[in-house]
Amino acid sequence: MRNPAADDGAAIREFxxxxxxxxxxxAEPPVKAMETRIRGAVDAAGADMDRMPRRLPACSYLPAAIATARAASGAIARLMDAFAALEPQLCWYCRTTTGPHASDNWxxxxxxxxIIGPNGVRSRPGLQIGISLLAPHVRYPDHSHPPEEVYLALSSGRFQHGTAPWFEPGIGGTFHNVPNITHAMASGAAPFLAIWCLWSAGASRH
Ligand SMILES: [Fe+2]
Structure with a gap:
């Protein structure tokens, strides 16, 4: 069945x-490299057209998270407008495996x-782009994956990777995870939103 929310591609290109x-x-080289890969994916081929849009209960926090991010800067406001236009096409899912230190409510x-990758809006070999939303006071489980990763924070949430202490990049802040590093994220009193970009020859689901 064709995805009824599919459009002519304008939304994904703008996103x-x-x-x-x-x-x-x-100025971080891994972030610059990811930026270049994303620009190269603007005209990527269509993905799985059997994909059906789906929202989950936690998506009720999405409007508040988007509104907070949108207020941060013009560049993030434009990104949030693009994301909001694209979101009706997305198939939201829950992570199927847990891990250490997850909160009971995760x-x-x-x-x-x-967004880019399996069950996403478009496909591009080696590249996956997705988004994670946390309700307030949720601690995501420790996890790791072979692809390297660049995060773009869209809320005031906290992150941890490797043996480094927890840190808060702030809205619009970025950081890089090397392949297979253990990492996690957590929300505070507000909903948490972040975009993740995975890169490897065999990228796997987040
Ligand atoms: Fe990750």
């Missing part, structure tokens, strides 16, 4: 262009969606 622009402020308190 990818505005995401690349949002990453452009970083399973019902989160939602993930792939």
């Amino acid at each position: 990818l262009s505005s995401l690349a622009d949002a990453l452009a402020g970083s 399973a019902d308190g989160h939602a993930n969606a792939v």
Whole structure:
């Protein structure tokens, strides 16, 4: 069945262009490399057309999270406008496996969606782009994956990777995870929103 929310591609092109622009402020080489890959994906081929849009209970926090992010800067506001236009096409899902240190409410308190990659809006070899939403006071489980990763924070949530202490990039802040590093994220009193960009020859689901 064709996805009834599929459009002519304008929404995904604007999302990818505005995401690349949002990453452009970083001088970190891994972030610059990801920005280049994202610009190269703007005209990526269509993905699984059997995909059906779906929202989860945690998606009720999405309007508040988007509104907070939108107020941060012009570049993030543009990205959030692009994301909001694209969101009706997304198939939100819960992570199927847990991990150490997850809060008791994490399973019902989160939602993930792939934008570029399997079950996403477009496909691009080696590249996956997705988004994670946490309800307030949720601690996502420790996890790791072979693809390297660039995060773009869209809320005031906290992150942890490797043996480093927890840190807060702030809205519009970016950071890089090397392959297979253990990492986690957590919300405070507000909903948490972040975009993740995975890169490897064999990218796997977040
Ligand atoms: Fe990750």
